[in-house]
């Protein structure tokens with residue numbers, strides 16, 4: 001068992017990270033701090049999850065959100081998708097293992113992965129609406145958000161949701177406000193089976209190794225850690241019993257990375273685009289300097305007078 | 314009854330002999346239609362560019378901040394679309410490609426050096442104007458289509474994220490092209506003196522028509538009620 005984060009002291013505390021620890025800020029350049037804080041991570045052990053949704057309740061409780069009541073459509077997901085009021089969601093898959101012919105009930109806690117290379121932040125046009133702290137947490141700053149939804153297109157995991165109420169984007173914060181004062185995420189605290197644990201990224205990887213060895217010893221030979229390198233690794237990781245096929249866990253992407261379309265849009269298009277507009281404007285200017293205006297001459301006017309006079313008299 | 318000359322003269326165009334001769338080029342309706350289109354295009358370019366590059370985000374202040382840009386931009390797009398549709402219906406016929414347009418375009422060097430006397434006689438629009446017209450027509454259709462796909466406030470549910478990614482890329486490229494075409498369009502109007510008045514006051518001078526759009530002038534004179542139409546039609 002991984003030791004849980006102890007209960008808080010009751011006295012006020014100053015936050016352990018803030019503005020000065022930003023390593024990325026959307027639509028802005030930041031000078032990263034000289035020293036990076038220890039990277040943190042949440043580890044979700046899918047094999048230990050019993051699908052009780054205590055994490056969902058804890059998330060709602062801590063973040064004081066009010067997910068709408070929905071109707072039961074015969075599936076376990078509740079609500080049916082991530083929403084601006086539901087930052088994490090248990091996704092259930094009934095999977096028939098072709099090797100054993102066993103039905104396996106796969107339960108994955110979906111939510112922001114806190115990518116080391118966050119596509120949401122790359123796509124965001126509003127300065128400071130998305131920030132990344134040196135400990136790896138990717139956070140949305142609602143005062144700066146304009147609600148354009150570009151983050152949704154940038155994210156390889158389909159996570160952010162735009163609120164119809166305040167028109168800003170919402171997703172899991174990794175409980176940055178709790179972590180800032182030495183606490184762990186609310187979901188990790190609530191999880192009755194320790195399927196969710198929180199610590200430094202190194203600790204989490206080490207803890208995962210033990211879990212994976214255990215799973216392998218029990219016949220899950222493809223058990224492994226999901227820490228996808230395509231996005232530089234994530235600060236929310238999964239232990240999967242079938243790490244060779246992440247997509248069976250309700251479509252967890254196998255090798256996620258920022259879409260090349262998004263890269264092209266946010267990369268070449270921006271530079272080439274401004275260059276094209278610049279060239280158009282400068283050529284006009286130069287043409288004018290060299291040629292001067294194109295004027296109608298006196299002779300043109302006279303020709304027109306003769307022409308119309310002739311014809312219409 | 315479609316003779317060649319129908320394509321060179323717009324509704325409401327007419328010649329007023331005098332000193333100088335004046336030629337009506339745009340009706341009041343056409344001018345209002347044009348300026349609504351122009352205003353919305355500029356507003357769209359400014360608000361769009363504010364999201365296009367972090368350096369330009371400051372432009373969002375003109376609209377009262379990023380949230381308002383996000384809310385307003387697509388609606389202005391809708392205005393632009395319908396307003397441009399009006400212009401399209403008014404002008405498309407006069408912008409059909411004619412044989413002399415190829416010649417005109419081949420002599421673009423003379424165009425740029427203002428050797429208009431070396432160019433073929435041109436109807437109401439020259440090849441440059443026609444290219445601006447058709448590229449804007451295509452680009453605005455592309456912009457409204459891709460724009461609706463990324464208009465998440467109302468249409469998020471109708472397309473996949475992958476389709477929206479493509480739409481964003483297409484929208485931003487089309488916007489760049491539209492802004493560039495717009496620059497060419499405005500520059501041409503400034504460079505060729507006497508042109509802007511056509512869209513402000515509605516008329517040009519006879520000399521202007523004689524120099525740049527002689528075929529148009531000829532046909533206007535030919536159809537003006539005071540003279541012998543038979544003779545000119547036979548020309």
Ligand code: HEM
Pocket residue numbers: 125148354357358360361362364365366382383384386387388389390391393394453456457458459460461463464465481484485488489491492
């Ligand atoms: C014709 C209808 C149009 C519609 C429905 C539309 C809609 C949109 C939408 C929904 C966005 C995303 C941001 C936002 O919600 O504000 C956007 C972005 C943008 N639009 Fe439009 N638009 C239209 C026309 C135009 C035109 C005519 C231009 C330029 C002349 C333009 C330039 C831009 C630019 C530069 C962006 C930012 C793209 C980026 O961030 O890379 N749009 N448009």
Ligand code: SF4
Pocket residue numbers: 026120123124125126129130140144145146147148149150151152160162168169
């Ligand atoms: S909606 Fe997303 S991309 Fe747009 S400003 Fe807000 S955080 Fe940034």
Ligand code: SF4
Pocket residue numbers: 111112113114115118119120121138154155156157158159160171
């Ligand atoms: S999972 Fe999506 S929303 Fe979360 S950090 Fe990665 S790109 Fe951003």
